[in-house]
Amino acid sequence: MNLGQLIKLERQRQNIKQEALATGICVPSYLSRIENGLVIPSEDIKHHILMRLNISLDSLNSSQNDKKMVHFKIQFKQVLNSRDKGLAKKLLSEIHVYIEKYPLDRERLTLLLLEARLLLMLPEELDVTSNIHILEEFKKEMTIEQLFYLYTIQGITAYQDNQFILASQIFKEVFQLIKGYRMEDWEMAELNYISSLSLLSESRYILSIDYAKEAISYFNQEILIERSIECLIILGIAQKHIGLLNEALATFERARDINAKIHSSEFNGMIEHNLGSCYSMKRDSLQALQHFFYSLETKHNPDDKIVTILAILKEYHKNGDMQNALIWLQKGVETTEHLSNTKKDHYSNHFSIYKAILLEEKQELISIFKKALDYFGGKQDYKNCMIYCHVLAKRLAGTKQYKQASIYYELGFQYHLKHSNVFSWEELS
Structure with a gap:
């Protein structure tokens, strides 16, 4: 980045209007012409702009810190591969200190991208x-690598x-972006992993x-056992949903065995929950509830x-x-009061539906369902829209x-089309 672009970036980061600066x-x-690289400012104007941004002229001399960027990227790889929040916090702090010291480093854009990615792992630190x-802006x-981030x-x-x-559309764009461009194996593994999660939810x-x-192949090769377990859980859930229940049970049991061998309890709740879900689909309610209760004990x-x-x-x-x-x-209603903001609305709507059904709130039935449909529709969660349209229509x-x-039968069918990503019923066949 040139000086003008770096000034613009720092001005926006400090939330300062052009007129004020x-x-x-x-x-x-x-x-504006300086920020767009159309003119090079005089030393006097440059000095006053930097002073107003609280930037020392010494910070411009950061060419000796190329090794620091290499260090940050090595640490960044380790953080993403390990999912270690402690390491993430440490690296975030290091990057923040470096940015404060060298706000006009030519790699500033990459540093801010790394910082934003780390913040997604640490939502309690700052809203990204x-x-x-x-x-x-x-x-x-941006380079292809920066756009990838x-x-x-x-x-x-x-x-x-x-x-x-x-999310799936964006990840599809990422794959198109890097077509013909060589990303590192660990970056591709991470992209494959998050894409699989997104597609699973879709x-x-x-x-x-x-x-x-694709992701598990890399994680196994690098002996990243916890990441391999995460991929096995995704595989098991996908197998479960396409009706391969015995294969799904075998996959979850394999994940449970690996988890036990490394003496970890991190994935116990997720694995037991999904074993319960498989037995529920096999109509073995006793086994299903047993695994659900095991899951709840570990969470x-x-x-x-x-x-x-x-x-x-x-x-039940x-x-x-x-x-x-x-x-x-x-x-469930009591627990929703303690959920994070990203989860609260989602589960409140689920439980409001069951409350309306179980307590037979006939007067408010349609309004409760409509509110939930508006919420799930707004999130493009057409599967839940489709299910709840059917439930309401039947009642x-x-x-x-x-x-x-x-x-609501008709509306449910429209959600079914959206969920299937088609525009007419002919495309369903």
Whole structure:
């Protein structure tokens, strides 16, 4: 990046308007020309601009720090491969200190991209949204490697916000971007892994399996056992959803055995939950509930617990055990109060549906379902929209509200088309 671009980047990072930075130094249009690389400022103007940005002239002399960038990238690889939050915090702090010391380093854009990616691992540290908006302004100046980082960050952000279709679209763009460009093996493994997660959430199971297998090949080769377990869990979930229940059970049991051999408890909750889900689909409710309860015992974070609480509620409701369903509905409602912001709305809408059904809130039934449909539709979660349209239509038909029922049967079919990523019923065949 040239000096003008670095000045623009730092000005935006400090949330300073062009007019405010230019006042008393030069006219805003001249500052704009500097930032766009159309003119080189005089030493006097450069000095005053940097002073106003609280940047020392000494910070311009950072060419001796090339080795530092190599160090950061090596550490960054280690953090992403290990998923170690302690290492992530340490590296984030190192990068922040370096940026403060050398705000106009020519690799500043790459450093900010690394910083934003680390913040996605550490959401409790800082909201990354504003950083992403600033980085997006510099897309034209980015190299392919930098765009790779930016799009990956955008895709992960969409995924974390439950916008799975958008996330998959972004990751597809990443693969197109790097076509013919040699990325490092560990970067491709990470891209394959997050793509498989996104596709799994979008119910594109065959593709998810393909990407997960690509990722696991690298993780096995590098003996990154925890990452291999993560990929096995993705494989098992995808196998489960395409009806390969015995294969899925074998995959989850393999993940459980590997996890036990390394004396880890990190994945116990997730593995037991998915074993329960498989047995539920095999209509072995006793085994399903047993694994769900095992899962819940190992979980401590409300964000993790809520997934299994909802699964237990569904299992009891499916079996017609309304007494236990009500007990777990109450547990779910109580737990939603302690969820992170990204999870709270999602699960509140699920539990509001079950509350309306179990407590037979007939007067508010349609409004409760509509609110949930608006939420899930806004997140492009068409699978849940499709399911809940069917549930509402069936209940309306059961009370002879046939006109309203037909509306939601039709709406459910439209969501089915969206979920299948087609535009007409002919494309379904």
